[in-house]
Amino acid sequence: MASPRTGRPGRRPGPTETRERILACARRLFAEKGYDGASLRGIAREAEVDPALVHHFFGGKQGVFVAAMEFPIDPAVIVSRVAEVGSRDELGVALARTFLDVWEDPASRTPLLAVLRSAMTNERVATMMRQFVQATLLTPATETFRIPPIRIEAAIGQLIGVAMLRYVLGVEPIASATREELVELLAPTLQRHFDEV
Structure with missing residues (x-):
């Protein structure tokens, strides 16, 4: 044949x-x-x-x-997990915990680091990732939680900053802090973005 x-x-x-x-x-x-x-x-x-x-x-x-792109997790899964919380008052904790769960898992952290580094050094990859994150994470999160886009982006921006310091640069003491210490530290700040609407 x-x-x-x-x-x-x-x-x-x-x-x-x-x-x-x-x-x-x-x-x-x-x-x-x-x-x-x-x-x-x-x-x-x-x-x-x-x-x-x-x-x-x-x-x-x-x-x-x-x-x-061998992306380790579908952003829709993140939105879905965070949306499972019982009330809007718990969104900060849920987002911090879900974000750290993904990054703390070596199976997802390695490809995430590759994507993050590629986006930082290659404009084409950065454009592609920006469009993808906008379509699959930011817009659905805005619609699901009825929070203005700039507030969602500010919260995600803080988490990406933590990822850079902890997983890329290894800055101490944030690099060796426990997951729960980081959740406790991050959740109130994230929650402020969601409350002041």
Whole structure:
């Protein structure tokens, strides 16, 4: 049987090979066009598959991006976890704890560090990440919690600053503080952004 991509005899690509081809094409398109500019249909066309197959493997553009960039956690999961709190008064604690849970896990910390460092040194990656974070974290958080975008961004900015000091630069004593010490320190400041609306 001829291969559909090469016309040469051989077996048909299996699910793993097809999935990897989709991811390779997605990486290329995200790099060329950014998160906003790349579409699910464009990725499918580039990979020579039906858009429904891309949707089947990844659930949508956000899922493709998370897999293609080897992002360790989908931002939608973070919003969902924080949204599980019982009241708005607990958002600061929930956000601090969820953020630190992700960073404290070595399996997610390593790829997060790679993404953070890449975004700091490569304008194309920075643009792509900015579009992705805006679409998948900041906008949904604003809509879910009904908090003005600038307040959500200020809170996230503080957490990214902590990540830089603790995990990238290793500045003491924040680098060796316990997770609970940091939650106790960060939560009231984060909560102020959410209360003063």
